[in-house]
Amino acid sequence: MPRKTVKRQAVKATRMVQLRYLAHARSGDKGDSANVGLIALDPAHYPLLVKEVTRARVQRHFHGMVREVDRFELPNLNALNFLLHGALDGGGTISLKTDAQGKVYSTALLRMQIPVPVAVARLISPGK
Amino acid sequence: MTDRIVRVAAGQGFWGDWPEAPVRQVQGGPIDYLMMDYLAEVTMSIMQKQKARDPTLGYARDFVPLMERILPDIVRRGIRVTSNAGGVNPRACAEAVREVARRLGLSAKLRIALVTGDDLLPRIDELLAKGHPLTDMDTGRPLSDIREKVLSANAYLGMAPMVEALRQGAQVVITGRVTDTGLTLGPLFHEFGWSPEDWDKVAAGTVAGHIIECGAQSSGGNLLRDWRKVKGLENPGFPIVEASADGSFVVTKHPGTGGVVNLASVTEQLVYEMGDPNTYITPDGIADFTSIQLRAAGKDRVRVSGIRGRPRTDMLKVSIAYFYGYKAVGTLVYSWPEAYDKAKAADRILRARLKDLGLKFEQILTEYVGVDATHGALAGPPSPDIPEVQLRIGVRARAKAPVERFTREIAPLVLTGPPSVTGFAGGRPEVQEVVAYWPALIDRREVEPHVAVEVLDA
Numbered sequence: 001m002p003r004k005t006v007k008r009q010a011v012k013a014t015r016m017v018q019l020r021y022l023a024h025a026r027s028g029d030k031g032d033s034a035n036v037g038l039i040a041l042d043p044a045h046y047p048l049l050v051k052e053v054t055r056a057r058v059q060r061h062f063h064g065m066v067r068e069v070d071r072f073e074l075p076n077l078n079a080l081n082f083l084l085h086g087a088l089d090g091g092g093t094i095s096l097k098t099d100a101q102g103k104v105y106s107t108a109l110l111r112m113q114i115p116v117p118v119a120v121a122r123l124i125s126p127g128k
Numbered sequence: 129m130t131d132r133i134v135r136v137a138a139g140q141g142f143w144g145d146w147p148e149a150p151v152r153q154v155q156g157g158p159i160d161y162l163m164m165d166y167l168a169e170v171t172m173s174i175m176q177k178q179k180a181r182d183p184t185l186g187y188a189r190d191f192v193p194l195m196e197r198i199l200p201d202i203v204r205r206g207i208r209v210t211s212n213a214g215g216v217n218p219r220a221c222a223e224a225v226r227e228v229a230r231r232l233g234l235s236a237k238l239r240i241a242l243v244t245g246d247d248l249l250p251r252i253d254e255l256l257a258k259g260h261p262l263t264d265m266d267t268g269r270p271l272s273d274i275r276e277k278v279l280s281a282n283a284y285l286g287m288a289p290m291v292e293a294l295r296q297g298a299q300v301v302i303t304g305r306v307t308d309t310g311l312t313l314g315p316l317f318h319e320f321g322w323s324p325e326d327w328d329k330v331a332a333g334t335v336a337g338h339i340i341e342c343g344a345q346s347s348g349g350n351l352l353r354d355w356r357k358v359k360g361l362e363n364p365g366f367p368i369v370e371a372s373a374d375g376s377f378v379v380t381k382h383p384g385t386g387g388v389v390n391l392a393s394v395t396e397q398l399v400y401e402m403g404d405p406n407t408y409i410t411p412d413g414i415a416d417f418t419s420i421q422l423r424a425a426g427k428d429r430v431r432v433s434g435i436r437g438r439p440r441t442d443m444l445k446v447s448i449a450y451f452y453g454y455k456a457v458g459t460l461v462y463s464w465p466e467a468y469d470k471a472k473a474a475d476r477i478l479r480a481r482l483k484d485l486g487l488k489f490e491q492i493l494t495e496y497v498g499v500d501a502t503h504g505a506l507a508g509p510p511s512p513d514i515p516e517v518q519l520r521i522g523v524r525a526r527a528k529a530p531v532e533r534f535t536r537e538i539a540p541l542v543l544t545g546p547p548s549v550t551g552f553a554g555g556r557p558e559v560q561e562v563v564a565y566w567p568a569l570i571d572r573r574e575v576e577p578h579v580a581v582e583v584l585d586a
């Protein structure tokens with residue numbers, strides 16, 4: 001095999017990394033929607049968040065917990081904002097949930113795993 | 129004059145926030161304004177209920193003893209206070225503060241103003257008749273569907289009456305439903321003489337207000353990033369905005385206080401309760417949060433600049449609260465071994481009993497605290513050796529009777545259900561009235577002519 005191909009594969013190699021090693025977050029409520037602001041821990045990794053933490057992936061991550069997801073970009077703050085519609089079981093005072101105001105949807109998003117180039121993954125996350 | 133700084137300090141982030149905060153803001157260093165936000169979405173309905181029982185109530189009562197503690201200092205140092213503690217009865221609130229000032233011998237030195245006109249409850253039928261449907265912004269339903277259940281209705285006012293009250297020399301301005309951000313915008317527009325149509329300045333003041341309106345949540349409280357490194361939260365420094373005439377400002381806190389003001393603490397607060405960041409709508413204008421530039425500017429100092437805005441809309445948001453029904457939440461704690469299985473068995477038994485009794489609920493929600501209450505299924509299955517699980521069951525119904533009956537079905541599980549259960553010392557769960565929120569819009573021309581500023585006599 002020519003050396004070139006091997007090299008290209010090495011560049012493409014990724015590892016799944018939990019978002020907690022790439023971002024911090026805060027969430028709150030807007031009616032029956034929760035919002036999660038996801039902020040890159042290192043501005044250099046913001047493009048990775050933009051590319052990998054897509055609307056569709058977040059919707060899959062919260063499957064069964066939310067109805068629909070919107071995503072907004074705030075490059076100035078190295079942040080993404082997600083609106084998780086129907087996340088609060090009626091929201092506000094109607095909701096029977098412990099987290100009726102969506103305060104910990106932030107950390108629930110940080111459980112998500114995204115593919116990260118191995119070189120980056122080695123720097124930021126423990127293990128393997 | 130261009131290098132003049134105006135300091136606006138946050139004293140309360142919500143009704144029930146740390147009572148020491150405003151005192152320490154006043155005593156801990158230089159400030160020009162103390163702003164105190166008391167109103168959340170359904171707070172007004174609670175206050176409306178209190179006012180219905182007693183016409184001298186209907187405001188944030190803790191504001192008055194708080195003012196008693198700080199009045200001598202603020203009078204001596206000329207600090208001005210802006211607060212929406214007035215709730216649905218700003219007049220009674222202002223009069224109660226005046227009473228305190230009199231008792232302290234300070235009333236001659238203290239001008240107190242109140243702002244009214246946000247309360248639309250007495251005008252609802254008139255507005256509906258005029259063709260304003262007050263449609264629920266979330267569901268699209270017209271208000272006529274729930275008209276007879278409405279408990280409170282308040283338009284969110286902007287900064288204009290606040291600016292006017294300050295212009296008339298008021299030192300304490302007490303409002304009803306003025307926006308959280310308006311409590312900060314008012315002082316800045318009054319001090320710098322900005323035009324209310326300078327939309328970038330409106331946006332800058334809005335962002336400043338947003339950063340400090342939740343109190344210590346921008347200065348180290350509830351900060352996720354490096355939370356272990358946040359020191360001194362025994363005495364958290366609440367945030368202070370040091371604003372400049374060009375619309376830029378620094379977020380900071382008093383020296384010697386705990387917590388931290390850094391890029392992470394400010395950014396987490398900026399994204400809190402955010403919708404579309406390009407379009408943060410307030411009664412005074414639209415702020416573009418994607419234009420905000422943050423820069424670290426020394427220990428516990430973050431400089432904020434570059435904020436752009438757009439013109440205000442013709443509409444004001446109306447916060448309507450209406451009676452919805454009843455709910456109750458019961459809890460029991462099951463211990464190792466097989467704690468989770470025991471809790472699940474108890475849930476099955478309870479649900480079967482509720483069904484046998486023929487009770488009708490709009491919803492029954494079971495959560496297992498320690499297993500799934502915060503992250504649902506994302507948390508995965510618990511360890512088989514989990515030391516304990518709290519069973520938490522909530523019910524909601526339009527009628528009171530089934531909820532009331534539910535509250536009598538929790539304690540019996542202790543002796544008639546799965547073993548090793550405890551944690552029921554609180555007795556029967558409480559039946560709570562559910563007051564729901566109905567956000568609507570109204571043409572600002574229907575509201576603004578009714579808004580009034582009144583300075584009380586000493």
